Amino acid sequence: EIVLTQSPGTLSLSPGEGATLSCRASQSISSTYLAWYQQKPGQAPRLLIYGTSNRATGIPDRFSGSGCGTDFTLTISRLEPEDFAVFYCQQHDSSPRTFGQGTKVEIK
């Protein structure tokens, strides 16, 4: 099973600041099969990025993804008030599909 480790656990930032979230895999993953999700309290996860760097429909361009192999990054260029949430990475390169434990981006 591929373990995904996200860091940091919590980011305390102000609106307008940038955020960099890390996802490290226990073994190499094809870039095709790495996704990022955003989840707000009481809501389902929402797909932000698929295939490492492709924004899902309706996702603003302040969200971007990058990486390869075992190291992947989600970048939010300028945080808007609605961006504060928990973010998860997920791999679907091998079964079982696994998720990271999440990074919480909170308002400072």
Add this chain to the structure above:
Amino acid sequence: QVQLQESGPGLVKPSGTLSLTCAVSDGSISNTNCWSWVRQTPGKGLEWIGEICQSGSTNYNPSLKSRITISADKSTNHFSLRLDSVTAADTAVYHCARGGGDGAYYDWGQGTLVTVSS
């Protein structure tokens, strides 16, 4: 955008069977790749349970495989989860989700809380 809605009992007794259904609207379960169940707990986070694909094939998380059955009913556009011999560790919010060809989950149900307790 496909809409998904989970339904089923919110309380299941230990050693009993958890049964949930996911109703799909604004899309057909015959016309996309795979349909999955994912559960979420404060302690373990998001855990993939398994999926049923367009071909009818199923894939299950090995940690749960002996207890899971996922099925689909194309006539009603639903798919279902059955989890046998539940324990308190199965208490979670259960989500259904639509997987794309690349394996990412494009649409999710809101989730339903299932508590295992006597």
